[in-house]
Structures are given as C-alpha cells and as structure tokens.
Amino acid sequence: MPHDHAGKEVTYSISELAQEFDITARTIRYYEDEGLISPTREGQNRIYSHKDKIRLKLTLRGKRLGFSLAEIRELFDMYDTDRSSRTQLLSMVQLIEAKREALRQQQEDIQMVLAELEAAERRCSGALDLLAARDGQPRSQTS
Template sequence: MLPAMTSRAGAPPRTWSIAELADEFDVTHRTLRHYEQIGLLSPERRGTTRVFHRRDRTRLELILRGKRIGFDLEEIRRIIDMYDEQPGEEGQLRYLLEQVADRRAELERRRQDIDDSLAELATLERRCRADLRRLA
C-alpha cells in the first residue's frame, strides 16, 4: 500500500464519505455506487466504507458537468480517461473541443426545431381564435 499523501502542514489530505459527496453534489448514493461500478469513480475501500479522495471528487464534478451538457457516460469516460493516457491533456482538450462543437451544433438544431414548433403553435392559436370569433 502506498503511504498516505499529506496536505499543508502535514495534515492528511481531505477525504469525503459517500454521504458527503452525495449531499454536496445533490446526487444519490446509488448514483455514486453506479459510477464506481462502471469505473468512473474508484474510492478507497475501508471494509464496507467508501472513502473518496480529491481525484474522485474532481472526476465527479467532470461527470456531472458532462451530463449537464448532454454527454453520455461512455463519452464522459473517454474524455476523462484521456487525461491519464496518450496523447494526454493536449489530446484530451483537442478531442473535447471537437465534442463541444458537435454538441453545440446538435443543440442549435434542436433550438431551431423548438423555434419552428413555437411559430407553428402561434399560427395555429391565431387561426383557432379567429375561427372562434367568426363562430361567435
């Protein structure tokens, strides 16, 4: 086992329990266990207790950010794991920029679809109101 890293003034590094991370990020314990099960998080195990370190907390932040912008868990894993693999951070950032551009284009298409639907609804509403006035 590797010796524990220390933080400022020799104090042990900050760790979090599953309850602390779940509360901080407003996710369920089940969500964190799922992320662990699929390999996105790898907390230390002390018996049946999970001990999350800064790396896990940072990864959770990235997972949740990726989900907010619409990436699926496999895409999130690919992006996060690229940091530790070749071509490293530069490759990760280039790949992420491509994914962001693709996601942005998809959202712009959706926005246009929504705008078109709203315009159609407005036209239909005007016609219905006009027909009601004519019938009255």
C-alpha cells in the first residue's frame, strides 16, 4: 500500500478518483452500491484506500473488456476469499477463459461484418459507376 512521507496510507476523495479516471462521482457511488469498492467514511465523506483505487481501475478495465459487474464482483470475491485456494483459482481461470473465448467470437463476428460491409460498399460503388457511365455524368453527381 502506498504511504505518504509520514508513513500514513495514501487515501483519495471521490472527486480525486472521479477526475483521475474521468468518470462521475455518481458512477463511483454506483460501484460502491454494487459492492465493488468499499470506502470508509468520515462523517458524510467517503475515504478511498489504495485497494479501492485499484479495484476501481480493474472494474473500469473489466467493463471495457466486456465483463459484467456481476462477473467483476465474482472475480473480486474469489480473490478476497482465499488467494491460495485451488478451487477459487481454478474458478477464476475458467471465468477468464470463458471471457477470452467470448471476446474471440466477438472479434470473429466483427471481422465478418466488416467484410460484408466492404463487399456491400464495393457493390454500391460499382452500381454508381455503371449509372454514371450510362448517364454520361461524373459519379459524384449521381444520386
């Protein structure tokens, strides 16, 4: 855990984390409500630890990679429960492998759609060229 010069653990306010990760405070509070981070409180103020900051970073990365909040929470729970448990680690590996396979399938689907779009664009361009040639107009003037 990072500590300041006096040896005290570094903490963060909600506005500091919101600014650093370019998200709203409301998003951070939502992730707290979902059990992904758990700041301490001083009165009405939330105090976020380095662990909370790392979990927030991992949550945002997981969302970008297509993990649901439930899947991210499951990963955190498995990690927190027992980092040395073979069962927990195997479950974590299986979840990661399943997500990797889903992403590969999405990548394949995207490549197919891109190829279909390119083929459709070529067909449309060819049809426009034929119309322009038939009408004796430059292609850019055909509608």
